[in-house]
Amino acid sequence: MHKDAEPHEDGGKREHVGAHMVSVFINGKRHVVPEHATIMRAIEYAGHQIIRGAGCREGFCGACGTIYRLPGDYKLHTGLACTTLVKEGMSLTQIPSVPMEKAVYDLETLTPDVSAILQVYPVTFRCVACGTCTKACPQGLPVMDYIQAAMRGDVAAVADMAFDCVACGLCALRCPAEIIQHEVGILSKRLTGRYLRKESRELDDRIAEVRSHKYDGEYRKLMAMDKAALSKLYYARDLEP
Numbered sequence: 001m002h003k004d005a006e007p008h009e010d011g012g013k014r015e016h017v018g019a020h021m022v023s024v025f026i027n028g029k030r031h032v033v034p035e036h037a038t039i040m041r042a043i044e045y046a047g048h049q050i051i052r053g054a055g056c057r058e059g060f061c062g063a064c065g066t067i068y069r070l071p072g073d074y075k076l077h078t079g080l081a082c083t084t085l086v087k088e089g090m091s092l093t094q095i096p097s098v099p100m101e102k103a104v105y106d107l108e109t110l111t112p113d114v115s116a117i118l119q120v121y122p123v124t125f126r127c128v129a130c131g132t133c134t135k136a137c138p139q140g141l142p143v144m145d146y147i148q149a150a151m152r153g154d155v156a157a158v159a160d161m162a163f164d165c166v167a168c169g170l171c172a173l174r175c176p177a178e179i180i181q182h183e184v185g186i187l188s189k190r191l192t193g194r195y196l197r198k199e200s201r202e203l204d205d206r207i208a209e210v211r212s213h214k215y216d217g218e219y220r221k222l223m224a225m226d227k228a229a230l231s232k233l234y235y236a237r238d239l240e241p
């Protein structure tokens with residue numbers, strides 16, 4: 001969801017001489033934007049302020065689901081606005097949320113097998129194995145396979161396959177059986193964590209350290225930092241390979 005932002009200082013003239021620009025259609029209106037911009041950057045460059053449909057801006061939170069078409073291509077493509085680059089002639093709109101009814105359940109009353117899927121998300125069994133969800137997933141996850149695993153009650157396999165799901169909802173948007181795949185994934189991850197994974201001694205140790213205030217000094221240091229210092233620290237962090 002966008003609203004018009006204040007005009008830029010260039011008075012709205014953005015077709016800079018010498019810059020490599022492309023034209024895109026945002027919600028049906030043509031805009032000229034830099035060719036290497038992400039969709040999110042292009043929307044903002046065009047003068048919109050994104051007030052819904054942006055979060056981490058790094059491909060992690062799933063808030064920026066977008067659908068688009070390209071010239072001469074009949075397909076409706078899906079992507080995350082913060083990581084997908086614009087292309088000449090792209091016609092796009094953001095889908096900041098996919099309507100759904102989230103089931104309320106008590107994990108302690110469920111068992112980690114097919115009965116839980118049947119009880120909480122019976123719609124899962126409407127899957128016709130068309131593969132549309134897998135094609136729609138911007139994370140490249142085998143969505144159809146994890147729904148099939150859910151139908152077999154193999155919640156541990158679902159949890160593994162859906163591990164990198166960012167809950168953008170684009171699979172659910174395209175599913176002809178109207179399944180909410182990511183919620184099936186979340187349920188399976190919870191069941192797996194609660195019942196199937198071995199207890200972690202490392203986690204227990206870390207919780208004990210937190211409770212003994214071992215990290216309070218470091219937290220205080222972080223809380224006192226300004227945005228620039230926090231940002232520098234964040235990007236210098238060690239990432240798991």
Ligand code: SF4
Nearest residue numbers: 137165166168169171
């Ligand atoms: S599985 Fe669905 S909700 Fe999760 S990232 Fe893929 S498309 Fe988005």
Ligand code: SF4
Nearest residue numbers: 127128130131133175
């Ligand atoms: S889009 Fe829906 S019906 Fe098709 S494979 Fe995925 S879950 Fe099944």
Ligand code: FES
Nearest residue numbers: 055056057062082
């Ligand atoms: S803004 Fe978080 S995934 Fe795009």
